[in-house]
Amino acid sequence: MRKQQTFSIFTGILRRDLKLAVRAPSQWINPLLFFLIAVSLFPLGVGPEQNMLREIAPGVIWVAALLAAMLAQDSLFRADFEDGSLEQMLISSRPMSMIIMAKVLAHWLVTGLPLIVLSPVLSILMGLSLVGWWALLLTLLLGTPILSLLGAVGAALVVSVKRGGVLLSLLVLPLCIPVLIFATAVVQTAGVGLAIEGQVSLLGALLALSVTLSPIAIAGALRVTGGAA
Template identity: 60%
Template sequence: MLIKQSTFYILLKRDLTLAARHRAEIANPLLFFVIVVSLFPLAISPESKHLQVIAPGVIWVAALLAAMLSLDSLFRSDFEDGSLEQLALSSHSLSILVLAKVLAHWIMTGLPLIILAPLLAVLLFLPENAMFTLIATLALATPILSLIGAIGVALTVGLRRGGVLLSLLVLPLYIPVLIFAANAVNEAARGFPVAGQLYFLGALLCLSLTLAPLATAAALRISLS
């Protein structure tokens, strides 16, 4: 168990260090997120009553697309330099190693989205009573996006132009997350309880943490075979 833990943290530190050296790859999804949200007041209306209605959906669609935009880098560099094959051939559990890489991906992409979202929500005049729900839904759901996305990336990592196929594989699985997360923020803005939506997202997170690393490891073995 100690060996697995040390390997987990070593791989996590390695991926975070590599990501810090390639800051443009981190900045691109965040800039995309900011630009998409900022364009809606210009395209629809700058009036607060209109922006309040669309704010939950706009923020969550932009966050989902930004998270998906960063997925391709999850295993691509390791596949190209042969590191991924070495991880698959190592004596350590591949699912645990996958979980370390997904956690590093979420720290570099999902966590900044959580920090930026409230600032952009102010731009869209989202009510203050919905801010906590927005942060809670992002904290629960962005790890789900990374975990589910890892399965799609693992299936398409061996393809030269797998971006379109990745979108087709991943987007349908993102729909329940989008529906419940955006609905929770919308209901919170209207003053209604949102415990049910948050519990559902929490259940999806537990399910993803349990099954997604196993499915991703199996998909990687298929892609590398």
């Protein structure tokens, strides 16, 4: 019975947040456009030479994904904080980690998943091979949830700060460096035709670690900052 109740909280929040995202599409479409534009600036900046583009592609796409994720993160708890529903969630006896996981998952579905859908286009733009694209897909699939979770910690910390978007990036970007390192290494290694299992499992380990630990940090941060609007 209790288990079922917990699950219904999870699905309830998930459905509510997805519905809200459908109603306000600019919140997730704009970071996506930013991602696309940022990546396509690089060929203009460094020149159209295919070999060079292929070499820098993993780094460029991943750094752009990182920045786009940070842009999108700012809105995660903002609306709930401003209309007071965040405070309601904190006061209620419902399990906070469930609520947080549902919110982060909903947010990832509308901000992380589109990045993955967009990745074939970017791979073509940057001249990645088919193998490279598969590797990129895999790293985005494992890596963007980590970005969402880490970003949620930052979003929870700065939720009461006006125009906290830049501050959020300052706090969270250094913490994302391991993801960037392992993800780009996977794509580069795949590009030269070597085995990538090792790096992929490291990314998986990071994902497992952030799924278990960050809800604690997010809940703690929201209890500190999410109180009075």
